[in-house]
Amino acid sequence: MNCDEAKILLHALLDNELDAGHAREVEAHIAKCPDCAAELAAQREMQRVLADTSLRYTAPASLRSKIEASLPQPQLQRQQPSRRSVLRGFAMGSAVSALAASGVVAVVLRQDDQQRVLSEVVSAHLRSLQAGHLIDVVSTDQHTVKPWFNGKLDVAPPVIDLTAQGFTLVGGRLDYVDARAIGAVVYKRRQHVINLFVAQTASTEHRPPKTQTMQGFNCRRWGERGLNFWAVSDIGGDELAEFVDKFEAAMKANVEG
Amino acid sequence: MPANDDLLKAQRFREAALPYLDDVYTLARYLLRDASDAEDAVQECYLRALKHFDSYRGPAMKPWLFAILRNVCNAEYARRAHRQHSALEDMPGAAEQTPMWQEGDATPETEVLRSRDAGVIRKLIDALAEPFKETFVLREINNLSYREIAAAAGVPVGTVMSRLARARAMLRAAWTAEEEQAR
Secondary structure, three states: OOHHHHHHHHHHHHOOOOOHHHHHHHHHHHHHOHHHHHHHHHHHHHHHHHHHOOOOOOOOHHHHHHHHHHOOOOOOOOOOOOHHHHHHHHHHOHHHHHHHHHHHHHHHHHHHHHHHHHHHHHHHHHHHHHOOOOOOEEOOOHHHHHHHOOOOOOOOOOOOOEHHHOEEEEEEEEEEEOOEEEEEEEEEEOOEEEEEEEEEOOOOOOEEEEEEEEOOEEEEEEEEOOEEEEEEEOOOHHHHHHHHHHHHHHHHHHHHO | OOOHHHHHHHHHHHHHHHHHHHHHHHHHHHHHOOHHHHHHHHHHHHHHHHHOHHHOOOOOHHHHHHHHHHHHHHHHHHHHHHHOOOOHHHOOOHHHHOOOOOOOOOOOOOOOOOOOOHHHHHHHHHOOOOOHHHHHHHHHHOOOOHHHHHHHHOOOHHHHHHHHHHHHHHHHHHHHHHHHHHO
16 A cells, blocks of 8 residues: 555544455554654544534524424414404304305315325225235126125126227226225226226216326226216326226116116 | 325424434535525525425435535525635536645644634634535534445545545645644
């Protein structure tokens, strides 16, 4: 080892950053080189003095509170309505204002609810892909898949073979969404999996399909004949819409036929 | 209303990053040599850190924060550029071009440095050229390992070693010169 190398490595020696092999080499050089030995001693001395000096700064309290304030804060206790606004509510007619208030709450809750269910449905889709638990009953035959659900659910999910339309039925599965058992009918489009989740709902009215995206998955949701449907897949939004159109058309034909 | 996730994230961030506020502020003071610029830079650093906290994969929070602070400071250097300051990255050979001090014609008889008040030593450190000052502060004041310095500054460990050796040699020379003058 020459002096140039040693003059750099002696710092690593000081800082305990050298492995045993290199440390021995540097020490061996220093043992026979008074120049480098003196440099090491001088640097050690400087390090000692520096360590005894307070060279750090302390962040001003104002900076700390500015940063604290820029972080998302827990919602403060909602302000109690002032007496004045309560009275005004009465003045407007308590029935009307109560109705208005509950209407707002219902709308807000429903949206929250839907968002939560959507996220659960997407999670169920993800689980089915990850855990190798895509299908409980493997069959491309709707007459095998449909009866399999009997007795396992409080609904009979419509199982429709769409192979001719380009979506292959591959089987069915029980899943859990919103703390309830739910049927999942599994289709494939090329190598992409489509999970069609089916659950009972109190409302029998038709709700037109609507696509939402979450975590990169498309989810098309609609309601028909007392059932809620969610079709989830990583295929494109228009392909998923095509799937839903074909499913709905076939379902309608089944019922009427 | 911030979603629950945001609050949890903010809480994790608070616990992980705020304990290093003094460290980050210290580095900013040395890099920017100005208390109010340092304050702005640190605030910006924490804002950016929060924003990228999701992609933070650890394990060491300190070097990660320092890396962000460096970026903020580089932007500040760029802003100051027309005021004749230069960016950290711009001047690898800066010390060679403008030697601030002769590196003592090594009369290496260990001259015992007198303990001086922190103000004098801070000034000497402040006057070190970049990128040597940064390496020195990260090691000697912020107590980062070589590996952590390399990660924060985005350079190989070998570069850290040679910069540190150079920084200490320059500081010692400046210190000795200062003592001569004071005598």
